[in-house]
Amino acid sequence: MKFAIIVFPGSNCDHDCYHAVKHVFKQDADYVWHKAASLDGYDCVILPGGFSYGDYLRTGAIARFSPVMGAVMEFAKKGKPVLGICNGFQILTEAGLLPGVLMRNKGLKFICSRVSVRVENNATAFTSAYKKGAVASIPIAHADGNYYADAETIKRLEGEGRVVFRYSTPEGDVTAEANPNGSVSNIAAIVNEAGNVMGAMPHPERACEDALGSIGGHKVFESIIKNRAPR
Amino acid sequence: MKAKIYVTLKKCVLDPQGKAVAGALNAMNYKEVEDVRVGKFIEVEIKGSSNKEQEARLKEMCDNLLANTVIENYRIEME
Numbered sequence: 001m002k003f004a005i006i007v008f009p010g011s012n013c014d015h016d017c018y019h020a021v022k023h024v025f026k027q028d029a030d031y032v033w034h035k036a037a038s039l040d041g042y043d044c045v046i047l048p049g050g051f052s053y054g055d056y057l058r059t060g061a062i063a064r065f066s067p068v069m070g071a072v073m074e075f076a077k078k079g080k081p082v083l084g085i086c087n088g089f090q091i092l093t094e095a096g097l098l099p100g101v102l103m104r105n106k107g108l109k110f111i112c113s114r115v116s117v118r119v120e121n122n123a124t125a126f127t128s129a130y131k132k133g134a135v136a137s138i139p140i141a142h143a144d145g146n147y148y149a150d151a152e153t154i155k156r157l158e159g160e161g162r163v164v165f166r167y168s169t170p171e172g173d174v175t176a177e178a179n180p181n182g183s184v185s186n187i188a189a190i191v192n193e194a195g196n197v198m199g200a201m202p203h204p205e206r207a208c209e210d211a212l213g214s215i216g217g218h219k220v221f222e223s224i225i226k227n228r229a230p231r
Numbered sequence: 232m233k234a235k236i237y238v239t240l241k242k243c244v245l246d247p248q249g250k251a252v253a254g255a256l257n258a259m260n261y262k263e264v265e266d267v268r269v270g271k272f273i274e275v276e277i278k279g280s281s282n283k284e285q286e287a288r289l290k291e292m293c294d295n296l297l298a299n300t301v302i303e304n305y306r307i308e309m310e
Contacts, residue, residue: 058299065296094299101301108247148244148302182247 001228002028004042006072006088008063009034013049013085013203020205021046025221034066044081044224045072047088049141049203059102059144060090069095081125081224082197086142089189089199098192098199099157100149102142106182110143114214115180117165117188117202118172124191125227126198127164129219135172136165136216138202140180140188145201147183147190154184165189165200232281234289235308238298239270273297281309 003021007014014031021029032039039045052063063069069091076082076097084092092098105111114137119130130136149157157163165188169178179186181201189200204217240246246268253267275292277285289307298305 057297061296061299093301099301101299103244103302104247106245106247108251146247150243150301182245 001043001225002030002041004030004032004039004045006045006047006068007031007033008050008052008066008091010052010054011048011050011087013087013205016203017046017048017085017205020208020221024208024218025225027225032068034063034068036068037071039068039071039075042075042080043228044083045075047072047082047084047091048205049086049088052087052091055144058094059087060092060094063087063091064095073097076192076197079194079196081227083126083220083224084197084199085203085205086140086145086201089201090144092197092199097197098190099153100147100190102144102201103146103148103182104144105142105146105180110141111145111180112139112141113180114139114207115188115202116168116170116172116178117216118168118174120163120166121161121191123161124164124195124198124223126191126220126223128227129222133172135168135170136207136219137170137214138204138207138216139214140202142181142201145181145183147181147187147201149184157187157190158185160193162191162193163187163189164191164198165202232277232279232285233310234275234277234281235310236273236275236289236293236297237270237306237308238273238293238303239305240268241302241304244302270303285309
């Protein structure tokens, strides 16, 4: 399976994603510069974390107009998997591929810590290797991860099972204390209507090896690889 | 011409930055401060003079890039 890891000016988790895909999962992976016009030949696109364009104006606001985003839109339209992690999630919301917006954390601090997320939906291409209700330990590292959407959109996301991960206690209880950033309904990851575009604030690529302290994100990549669509 | 654009968070959206600033002002003994909302001010220099067509184009710029209308409102002043 061949992964495209998009590199924007200011991306900084591109190497983490590359390492996970290439060395942990032994898949093909390329860095794809944001000026690329085509994503032909790839099976999965990852928009990595970082600070694209210095977070100027709003996180992801300028990156979404990078030339490659046209190709990402096309890729997504074909039903192929697109995973946006952290800044990648922010870019996907700005691009309109996912609803809502990631606002400044409620506590105003940049939070770098390992959190627990509960798997709310394991019927997606990104989470099928998890058991429903399983709790995964995955790190977060962001200042703008406070997911917000209007009440109608939240109702729709909930109704359609599009909330994929929710911040929870290690026991799997979704509580206000377990919510690190103020996200509505403890939302940590969502998918689009078709289920092939996922945005997640937690970094699964940083939780794929025991050496990193947790393998809570391993199953995200396992799922993607297992659900590989025929080219 | 110059366009002045004010981008503010919608009323229904919590503004943690504004809350922190209000808290600081209160702590500085400005007890009359009840609430603060922090927004953005953007100046755009534009070729030509202000007209209806340019106003429409500025609105487009706001909708497409300068503001995120999920959480923000904007106001345009043309000089």
